[in-house]
Amino acid sequence: MRAVVTGATSGIGEAIATRLAERATVVLVGRDNARLDAAARRIERAAPGADLVLEKADLALVKEVRALAERLPRADVVISNAAVITDLHDHTAEGRQTLLATNHLAPYLLLRLLAEAADRPARFVIVGADPVALAGAPVDLDDLEAHNLWLPDPDLLPFAAYGRTKNMNAMVGYELARRFPGITVNAAHPGIIGGTGLGRHAKGALRELGERLGRTAPGPEVGADTPVWLATSSEVDGRTGGFYVDRVLTPTAEHTTDRARCARLWRESAQLVGISGE
Template sequence: MNQGKRAVVTGATSGIGEAIARRLAAEGMTVVMVGRSDERLNAARRRVTAAVPGAEVKLERTDLSLLGDVRALAERLAADVVPDIVISNAATIAGIRDRTPEGIQPTLATNHLAPYLLMRSLIEPIGQRPARFIVVGASPTGLTRVPVDLTDLDCATGRGLGIAPSFKPFVAYGRTKNMNAMFVYALARRLTNTRITVNGAHPGIIKGTGLDQNIGGTLRLLNLLSKPFLSGPDTGADTPAWLATAPEVDGVTGKFFVRRKQVPTAPHTTDVARCDQLWDESARLVGLTPALSTRNSGRG
């Protein structure tokens, strides 16, 4: 069923992303692995092809914190064989005051604006072909208490991030993960009249993701203490890879899954007005109009 399909996986040089890529390659797909470093991409490809002899793996070096890089990636993907599956897995935790060369806070750029721009840019090239978009999010239960501040997406004010400096970047990260769920719902509604499905997935609390490289203080200590009890990347890859391949979710869209089960997310992530406000502001930040640029979209 999946033989010959093409899948794009971001954040594919290690951890969950690499495990997803390996699973999809084992299904007979051509896998496009996206990462920031040529060295890490080549090393990850060697590991995938060693595990799956004969796997067809292509590499795309892209810094997903840079919108210019994301646009260029979308153009290259559209000019080649259009993907059947796009899995947004890349994520980072950066300092609240950090800014990319484009002036955007890196956590917001990488975790939310990159998948927003990439997936929107691929809708028109995909057209009426069937395709699956999967956004790797985070725990719906754990994120209930960190609603997105729609007037402060990049957390520039520091409002609501708490007192402890070491926790603030993690709270900002949590907000972007709530944005992921809101984006899934908003995009799914806008694609009602297409054959593209959009779903979110929580991979679980997984070690080996690399996110702990940019956290410090008490949070780093807690992370180190918990590592021996966490599951590995293969466990984290299960639900996203299942959403990409399983026949039982064909046509299912606008849902969020944990351990292959559909679960609700917080009311502040499902509120249509809030989702639309995030959609419109995200469009402004990436330089798009709110309406989808496709003849095949549903709600504009």
């Protein structure tokens, strides 16, 4: 078995890769060679004899996502885990908002390209977030970069926008499952997990919130459980288009499952990355 894991150099992604390395060749995707090498050493210590392939790619850049998709060998499992929380004014060299580009456009483009190129059944797993908490954070399809998002404490805006991108992940998962029936596509909430480094650039109230949660939250190995189960268990053979929490199929908000909204997000995303929306 060959598995691809994005965001594999720390946190939940590294924990997922470590678990998978016990049974598969694992392709670690990260944006920094030094961090890839360090993660590989840690995984090899935890899983002696691990067969690892290191792939450097900055998923905030469309051109690098395209190049990654072209050079990846066919995989049996693809786990989309990479995500960031950044200031809404941070933009990539391609002019896209970093948060939207990394958290939404990258998995949309990578998974779509890999699905289109697939020549055998595969399992795609998208690491999402709490569907209960996100029920009140519908994606504004007219404002994907959350320019019009407002909160009394502006320090919390990046976290609110991050939540919207996680709802986008769920919507893309449902649309992928409908469009590519030969591939199983499911999403999972890993839980509130500490040690992910997700909020390392946070400030003010958001930093305080992250530090408070981090003191009591379980570690990344707990967050890896449901994604790895979806990727490998015979219990979910043939299941697709689902969202799971603690291995339990869980409904998400109607605004994430509405077919017209999902199809529109698909088309809008296609336009942003320069491919067909059909």
